Amino acid sequence: MNTRPAITLVLGDITDQHVDALVNAANSSLLGGGGVDGAVHRRGGKAILDDCRRLRASRYGKGLPTGRAVATTAGELHAEHVIHTVGPVHSATEDRSDLLASCYRESLRVAGELGARSVAFPAISTGIYGWPMDDGARIAVRTVLESAPASVTDVRFVLFDRAAYQAFETALAEQG
Incomplete structure (x- = not known):
């Protein structure tokens, strides 16, 4: 049975977080984009883009x-x-919840392989990809609580605005 990580909600900019692993809501090209992806690439600098190009x-x-x-x-x-x-x-016509949950599961799997203890997540797919915030928060919190490896003890959801923070606060309360 997995040990539940400590979950913290943070209102702010994910690129300001001091963590072992920061999760980027990337596009499939891995070469930067808008939103979180653009912010991570801009703030992280050329080394991230160079690694992405190698991948x-x-x-x-x-x-x-x-x-x-x-x-x-x-x-x-x-x-x-x-x-x-x-x-x-x-x-609106196809249930893609499993794909969204997979983003959190796979990120946690990679974090575990890296030996990361602290991980910061954005609200994946809830920006330009149009996922409803309440549902995205529910999927994120449930998946992290069910999937975090024992080595990951600190999970932060870094939310950009008050509405997102409140949605994650509600989802966390519902999970107990």
Whole structure:
């Protein structure tokens, strides 16, 4: 049985977090983009992009598949590693909840392999990918509580605005 990690909610910028592993809500190209992805690449610097280019030139020539996760250096961020994961675009006609949960599970798996004790997550897929915040928060909290390896003892959800914070606060309360 997994030991539950301590979960903290943080209102702020994920790139300010001092953690072992920072999760990036990446796009499949791994080469930067908007939102969290753009902020991680800008703040982390060229070393992250260089690692991502190496990944594209080797294992992920067609890009990182949705629901998967891969680690790179954290460059100039206050972390040892960045774990890139590609969230699903929300669909009103197709249930993609398993893909969203997979982003959190796979990120935690990679964090465990890296020996990370502290991990910071954004609210994956809830920005431009259109996932409803309440549902995204529920999936995120449940998956982290069910999937965190014993080595990961500190999980932070870093939320950009008050509405996201409140959605995660509610989801956390519902999980007990």
